[in-house]
Amino acid sequence: MKVLKFGGSSVANSENIKKVLAIVSAASKETKIAVIVSAFGKTTDNLLAGANNALQDIDIAKQQIETIKKLHFEIINELIQTNTLEVYEKVNSLFNRLLSIYEGIFLLQELSDKTLAKVSSFGEKLSSFIIANAAKELFDTTHQESNKLIITDSNYLNAQVDFGKTNRNITDFFNTNSHQVIVLGGFISSNEKDEITTLGRGGSDYSAAIFAAALNADELQIWTDVSGMFTANPTIVKQAFAIKEISYEEAMELSHFGAKVLYPPTIQPALRKEIPIRIKNTFEPENSGTLISNNPQKNGAVKGISHIENISLITLEGGGMVGIPGFSKRLFETLSQQKINVIFITQASSEYSICVGIYENDAAKAKQFLDETFSIEIERKKIKPIHVENDLAIIAVVGESMKNHQGLSGQMFSALGKNNVNIRAIAQGSSEKNISAVINKKDAKKALNTLHEQFFEEKIKQLNLFVTGVGNVGERFLAQLHQQKNHLKEHLKLNIRIIGISNSKKMIFDKNGISLSNWKNELENGEPTSLQMFFEKVKEINFRNSVFIDNTANEQVAAMYAAYLRESIGVVTCNKIACASSLENYKNLKSISRKYNAPFLFETNVGAGLPIIDTLKNLVNSGDKIHKIQAVLSGSLNFVFNNFDEKTTFQSVVKQAQKEGYTEPDPKIDLSGVDVARKILILARESGYSLELEDIENQSFLPKESLETTDNQSFFDSLLKFENQFQEIYQKATSKNCRLKYVAEFVDEKANVGLQEIPANHPFYNLEGSDNIVLFFTDRYAKNPLLIKGAGAGADVTASGIFADVIRIGNN
Template sequence: MKVLKFGGSSIASSENINKVINIVKNSSAETNIAVVVSALGGITDVLLNAGALACKGDESYKNSFQIIENKHIDIIRELIPVNNQSGVLGQIKKMLNTLENTLEGVFLINELSAKTSDKIVSFGELFSSFIICEALKSNGLHSELKNSQELIVTDDNFSNAAVIFSKTNKNIENFFKQNSAKIVMLPGFVAKTEQGEVSTLGRGGSDYTAAIIASAVNASVLEIWTDVSGMYTANPKFVREAFPIKNISYQEAMELSHFGAKVLYPPTIQPVLKKEISICIKNTFEPEAEGTLISKKSSNENPIKGISHIENMALITLEGGGMIGIPGISKRLFGALSTEKISVSLITQASSEYSICFAINNSDSEKATEAINKEFEYEIKQNRIEPLVVEQNNAIIALVGDHMKSHQGISGKMFSTLGKNNVNIRAIAQGASEKNISAVISHKDIKKALNTLHSEFFENQTKQLNLFVVGVGNVGGKLLEQIKQQQQYLLENLKLQVRVIALTNSKKMLFNEDGINLDTWESQLPNGEPLNMEVFHQNVTDLNYRNSIFVDNTANESVSKLYANYLKESVAVVTCNKIACSSSYNNYLNLKYLAREYNAPFLFETNVGAGLPIIDTLKNLIASGDKVTKIQAVLSGSLNFIFNNFDAETSFSDVVNEAGVQGYTEPDPRIDLSGIDVMRKILILARESGTQLELSDIKNNSFLPQSSLDADSVSDFLETLKLEAEHFNKIQQNADANNCRLKFVAEFDNGTANVGLQKIPSDHPFYNLDGSDNIVLFFTERYPIQPLIIKGAGAGADVTASGLFADIIRIGNN
């Protein structure tokens, strides 16, 4: 014999009930079955609300009653053939009249006892079981209705009654021995006391009913049909990659259920656990899906069976020197909570006995505080115990698995994985059996923590990177193109899944929590929201994704001022914007500090040399103990392009315009030609080499005439380049006369720095620097005579984008 239980979501509509009928039909073809049903989806809540309103003297309880009546009558008319409807409708209306009279009585006396509440709420299962039984009969199935209230006997603890198994089992055994029906339909959740009063089995009561019956009849299996395909490795609402667990033990299932897996309620397992009857969790809407089998033993393919959590928890700490070595403190503490019927979900105590920390539901925190303060009033007044510390808005996250105890390092992996993603752990609990490792975290970190742990323990080490990209012009557009091109390669070879969650241009911003389609982003972005960087930051914070990276492709000062805000939220920053690292030295140091403090990488390789590994090489030199004594460099790809193409046949103005067209200069070419851009770059290199330096400390030997320096706008500046053509021609002619080439050189030597246009002779390493290439010479204690040279393309959207991409991948690989 099999026992099948169907929850409220499985019978929420006539369409769903027809699916249930097909499942029951197929099951009954193999063996006799008992079918336990919950109330129709949502009806229990409406019944409870009706009772509460009636108790308050609020006549709107009648509206709730009308909803209940309409729902059941509509279901009958949709399910039962017209010729058979009158008898079914007549019986339901009698039951509805009884319910209506009960609610009216509550309304008149403005009182709702637990006993009366049980009577009201029990109608949900009585209605549903009767209707579905009649629907089965209408489909030609041999079905008989049996009221569970005639079988299950409980004490009089109304709303959460305890089953008296000696009488209950006897009733069930006798009934099924005498019954010959192929299908027995029973309402879940409901029972009666020894005195014959209506009682209910509390939360998860329908599951419990099914387990009680399965145990009493020694069923071959208990099938619990719901709206998901089994117990999942994590809550699929939070973790999209979660998948059903094929096989799990009773103990693992209870642990997962206790920690928030709502597919099953822990007490459900107890009756069948003793008899070693398997439980199968199945999906009403995908009956062919394998589901989850719960049995005595589980497979040991993965020591972790699932990751679960409980939301809305308060963490309470009782501590003080007066607790050390004093027997009975724990007894008094938890006795006070027990008196108030407060359930404790997690407990941890320091070995010094100085503090006890425990987690309870947020809603119980005020009541718990009052009870504990009263219990320890004397010790608190004597300063032997500190005032209670209550921290709300927390959650408990738990790893569950029978075989964790035989695998070393699971705790370490769990906590290091959370730590790398800056999920702060407030408390830890782990039993000696090692079937459950629990930690208290902030409520806002639930999604990040679940996804991080699921990726670590279940997803073949694939790491997801979530990008928030500001600026999709030349560089940003190329970056997106490169990401799109390499997505599959990164996934297959580096186990990196790169998703672009947000994009902005100067006017619009676009968010997609699942990742923006990089084939269509250009058509989507114009339809996005108006750009607001505060809202953008808030969205990033609210999403709280693991491995979040803020990518700045702009040259905007206001954007650079936001880096600290992102780093404080443990969001990595990757940028080609040089303004932040060349701002005040204190701000530069603060950004570095925040990156370390919040474990959020701050990478800016493209600040100097675009995609060239200049900063990374410098960092490695310093980290290995070398010391930089001198730096000589050509750091402006745009200026190198300009002076490599400026000759007697081409005007300086035309070359500058061409550099802009090619994407070598900043949108405002004054930044390049004034030397400011190069000053920022040598400043960054000086700082990265360990020198405290400000931008104002760098000497700028400008080659521009005063009229160009004084220009108020970009157009005015470009006009001065035409008017001052003779000035630039003389500079070029002077270099040619000395058989030299013009290069804009940056130098850092013994703590001082300068930039300026220099005439480079033919025997110098800079002489043959072509196109827009950059070159850097590092003179160090290890390279005193022959410098370490880095040379290559130092400007252009493609190489700058590739440098940004390399920083993103570097974060992914760490």
């Protein structure tokens, strides 16, 4: 004997019902079958809405009856060819009775629980009768109304089952019934007076479990529109997958915390008889689904992650509670009297406070009555007034084997902390089947995805990037990421997605990831942007492992870093302005990064893609001390002076450098030495020294007039004007067999930058193209400095440096 239950989505229309009949037909060839069906689609909701409308306007209620009737008659027309008239008459009779009830509601202006139960019962009465008659044309079937078998008390909307009488009724009926398939409606029952009652939320599942237990069924199958219980809600966590096997206790924990394919009371009757429950998909019947049993196959410590939203946290606290018995009793007694369900409980070991989680719509009532209960203690200031926190959610990690695995709670809270998910309260039973935490509701999606990645996707880490600036560097960065996407996934186990892109005018976002083959067209049609709007959108999306990428040289963008870091959003930047700003701001950004566990990486601030800052950090962190730094840090200036001679003009070489992407958009930043000064300042600070930009001595070779120009055209005009001066500088160096290099030096806690004549025996002499070179003199590298040399400018190498920082975050 098997019991098969089909939910509302499985019987929403005639096409779906045909699938149900095919499943039942196949199952009935092996054993006798009891089929429990829900109402068609949203019929129960529509019936109750009609009853409420009947209080105000009977005509609206009548219209709703006609809408419901139309659906049922359409299904009859499409499914039943024989005995149609008898089916029509029965269904029409039920709708006439429903109309009489609505008219009674309108006339009496009264809608009691008893009447609501009667109204809501019509959905299952209709669906089970129609489906049974459709089945009769295909295989041996009969129909029975479940309210004639399931006996309850008189709590009309959430009735308690009298299992003694119910089990006798069910066994007597099935023992005397020879049909292969019996179709029954779920959800509905009756009291001793034969008045209709209902089994409450999840009542059809509960009905199925009642029948399965009474009949000692071989298996209870719950057919729905998903292929089992998932590791997390698949509409929120796209990577969630169906759990093959799970224990009764694990299933109860997950269903209690919001896994909607199954309701907790459903499991109880089957659990007592140890009847296996299988969750199956009506639309993918070949899928094995999830098997719930007493001895599931062990597969991982954590079986699933679930959550409940719209939770309020009620806190009772005060020094007057310590050592005084009875406070907990009075708290729970008051909530019980008001029929307020407690979902979550935690108490400080000092007895100073008790926190309970309840549904948000009960919070105001709970506070009112608890303040009354403890009014004397509150008035005497022994305890504080009841404190209520709203807009919360409970997230739960569930697994029966968790108690045998150390460190799971540590992994859970560490992962949440890294993503700035604030924990308001924690509960863990001594059985260790469940670790629950109360968090802000807005963080629920991020928390679910974070924990799912932690416990189920450890091989693949997802990074969500938000990119500002898609000029030379930004465009190359996106191209490199597009090219390497599969490589990163296969070899580094990183799934890197671009969720947002902005330039100075437009921005676009896609929570599923922006196509890197079409982002330019999408951005052209994007919405207007601002730095603040982009930041607010990143916050609103609230993804785990989020990283803000700054490919600009913009001061206003740099000023936003602290805001991102405070949201635990990592920052990767080639923009030197932030790290070369005031020492206070530099230290503040570092501090915020540590406090909020948000990476702040800026390798490309010095040397583009060269590992200069990373090497320096490793030296300092390993205990080495930096005494002196000598460097050529401007790829653009090195390119300029390597290509400038008596056959060229200084202006033409600078224009070429700008064209090839070696300079900033404003080339004066490079040629004035400001850019190099910022770089040596950053290296000095990363070495542990406290310097400001004004402490760097800048020996500029540019004429004052050139430095004071306000636009690029004026700047280039001034370079042409002073061509003779630049040629003199070149000739002077050449006459000494020297080459011109713009050198940055840090020694004795002081720094300077300027153009120098480099002799042939110096390491800088043969530095070609746009290459950079850095010499670190340290305790360990005292005589022969540590040397780093390579391409130090250009969009491609800068983009690769940004890319490398992103990978560092992914590998952390």
